[in-house]
Amino acid sequence: MCLVLHNTYEGQTCSVARTLEVVGERWTLLILRDAFLGVRRFDDFQRSLGVARNVLNTRLQRLVEAGLLERRRYQERPARHEYRLTPMGRDLWPALVALMQWGDRHSGAETGPPLAIEHRGCGGAVDDRRICEACGAHLALDDVRAAPGPGADAAVRERLLTPTA
Amino acid sequence: MCLVLHNTYEGQTCSVARTLEVVGERWTLLILRDAFLGVRRFDDFQRSLGVARNVLNTRLQRLVEAGLLERRRYQERPARHEYRLTPMGRDLWPALVALMQWGDRHSGAETGPPLAIEHRGCGGAVDDRRICEACGAHLALDDVRAAPGPGADAAVRERLLTPTA
Numbered sequence: 023m024c025l026v027l028h029n030t031y032e033g034q035t036c037s038v039a040r041t042l043e044v045v046g047e048r049w050t051l052l053i054l055r056d057a058f059l060g061v062r063r064f065d066d067f068q069r070s071l072g073v074a075r076n077v078l079n080t081r082l083q084r085l086v087e088a089g090l091l092e093r094r095r096y097q098e099r100p101a102r103h104e105y106r107l108t109p110m111g112r113d114l115w116p117a118l119v120a121l122m123q124w125g126d127r128h129s130g131a132e133t134g135p136p137l138a139i140e141h142r143g144c145g146g147a148v149d150d151r152r153i154c155e156a157c158g159a160h161l162a163l164d165d166v167r168a169a170p171g172p173g174a175d176a177a178v179r180e181r182l183l184t185p186t187a
Numbered sequence: 188m189c190l191v192l193h194n195t196y197e198g199q200t201c202s203v204a205r206t207l208e209v210v211g212e213r214w215t216l217l218i219l220r221d222a223f224l225g226v227r228r229f230d231d232f233q234r235s236l237g238v239a240r241n242v243l244n245t246r247l248q249r250l251v252e253a254g255l256l257e258r259r260r261y262q263e264r265p266a267r268h269e270y271r272l273t274p275m276g277r278d279l280w281p282a283l284v285a286l287m288q289w290g291d292r293h294s295g296a297e298t299g300p301p302l303a304i305e306h307r308g309c310g311g312a313v314d315d316r317r318i319c320e321a322c323g324a325h326l327a328l329d330d331v332r333a334a335p336g337p338g339a340d341a342a343v344r345e346r347l348l349t350p351t352a
Contacts, residue, residue, distance in 0.1 A: 035339070038217060
């Protein structure tokens with residue numbers, strides 16, 4: 023398949039490699055990050071990411087083909103579509119949390135984490151096993167909410183406001 | 188910095204983006220995977236990955252500059268070096284486990300996971316929070332070992348034999 027050719031890791035019988043074949047392209051994990059934050063529409067992804075529209079279009083199409091996003095019509099005339107995480111896409115949440123937490127810890131930003139995720143139930147912070155630091159609950163995606171962290175800038179705040187219910 | 192220029196995500200105040208700026212390049216996460224499995228020497232990385240030597244060299248150098256790997260001399264004449272994970276590099280373990288587990292679950296391989304990680308203490312499987320399924324221990328990197336899984340091929344078995352103590 024031409025689309026994925028330069029993204030394969032031949033000779034690698036490895037689940038990390040297989041995952042990267044699906045999500046390892048530039049921008050793809052950031053598209054998914056936005057989807058987890060509630061972004062659904064092309065223009066909102068585009069504004070959040072500042073990526074060229076053709077690149078965004080290719081990446082979204084690839085994520086739909088791979089089964090991580092579903093393209094759904096939300097308006098008839100004119101026809102408009104949005105992109106929603108499938109169960110397979112939602113299963114990437116632990117990986118995204120882990121990548122975010124590494125960046126929080128090691129990115130060297132003096133300002134602190136741009137994004138805070140916390141347990142909806144009690145407001146507790148989420149540890150590196152996705153366990154609530156306050157109440158000990160084992161958290162799934164729907165149990166948490168994202169809020170601007172101490173290092174949030176205007177773009178982060180806008181990204182968090184973007185989602186359409 | 189020229190080296191990282193095409194790897195930056197401008198305008199993204201985001202710890203996922205910052206992490207990808209360090210580890211998002213093609214091959215980089217697979218180099219780290221090998222390092223977690225105990226690979227340390229250039230030729231062993233090269234054989235495991237099958238990547239061009241100049242690409243491997245650039246990626247290793249970048250990981251050293253970023254502070255994830257340390258280049259250490261292990262032989263004097265001729266001078267030979269090996270690459271070891273730093274604490275910052277080791278901190279990526281949760282993210283790699285999460286990426287691997289997603290691939291195990293969704294890569295569509297009929298044969299099952301190529302690699303199994305298990306609790307050294309009791310042999311229990313490692314769940315998606317890196318908790319031992321058998322005894323409930325919260326596992327860190329040094330608490331687990333990797334073994335060929337049901338989907339392992341000859342390359343995986345060789346990769347697991349590669350490490351020099």
